[in-house]
Amino acid sequence: MTATPCRFCGSPLDAVFADLGMSPLANSYVPAERVNAMEPYYPLRALVCERCFLVQLEEFESPAHIFSDYAYFSSYSTSWLAHCERYCEMIVQRCALSESSMVVEIASNDGYLLQYFSQRNIPVLGVEPAGNVAEAAIAKGIPTVVAFFGKQTAASLASEARADLLLGNNVLAHVPDVNDFVAGMKTLLKPRGVITMEFPHLMRLVEQNQWDTIYHEHFSYFSFLTARRLFEAHGLRLFDVEELPTHGGSLRVFGCHSDDPGRKETASAEALAERERKAGYQRIETYLAYGRRVAQDKRAILRSLIDMKDDGLRIVGYGAPAKGNTLLNYCGIGRDIIDYTCDLNPHKQGRFLPGSHIPIRPPEAIMEDKPDVVLILPWNLKLEIMEQLSAIRDWGGRFAARTPKLELLP
16 A cells, blocks of 8 residues: 655654544534434544655545635634734734735634624634635624635735735634645744744643644644745744643744845744753654554553442533543543533534533533533643633532643642
8 A cells, every 4th residue: 555645744654643543524523413313433543754844634625625615713712812912912013014004814814713703893803714704704894705725715815915914813723734834834934024923832742732723614723843944845934932821832933035135043933942842752673662552552541430320429521622632532531421511602502512522511501410520521621610610519529631631739
């Protein structure tokens, strides 16, 4: 059988980073009328390129299928909105953006971020492939083009206006053709423009054992070193980086055209590149060792949940995130352990989690039902959720979450 080629450099892929078995698409929430129908399952196996060290999944479903009717709306997390508003304040000052500037966001979702630029009278444009999500942005007054981003879309947009600031949050990982995507950014960016991209940091995934952030909608997993190499291949340069706590540990990279003389590499960028080299992210052995840790953690999670059930505790979930579906399906957890889960997003309520078919209810169900344990599936938002549901302590309820080991929280 011919090896799959690396989506960045084209080298054959043979090395396995983590094998999570067979799984449905993590965001394919099941409507009630389809709960007894067959679901497609695909291999959830992360490979690593031995040449460029890009960790990646094979493409089994097209982005057009995955994102045509998307259930993820960014505006339902208050902590994420606060993060975005702080970013807007920072970048407006750093790039001296004004009413004569143009801000373009790739994968702009429901206008969650661009709204803060609009409030400052800075012209904006969103590019969002999911039509149902784009409608929510347009309803907020955020101009939005429904399209997948790449060279063709970029050329069309650039004929009208180019970007002073071109940004994308948690989109780089969702793109199967990373070369087309980054080449498009080169086309759309003004000669002295700035790019910012946020994406989960592979180094944190490994260090914190965040294997549940691997799912089919995430095609690639980046170290800073590999991301820098990708941008350089298309005439762009990453000159600065910030390490963020979002999504369990993310990078915010700052890019520009390679020939922009005004953007010098910062000490932060140099330091992170050196840390990754010392930690082994340019050695294949570092990647091959990870799969054993994943299997060990699966067994530990099952032991913890089975012990809770054997102690007579009733467990429900909170949240219906993609990472939760990876965890539940890889570990084989169903309604025999978790009665139901709750989610604030009304687009998910009344549906069932893919694979496990755990029902999704409104958050009010927890207050009515009074379970013993609430398992927080979006562990990156655990502090926000624990504050929202603090009343469960009135009846002796406890929270559980991966931190990174699954445990009951004080």
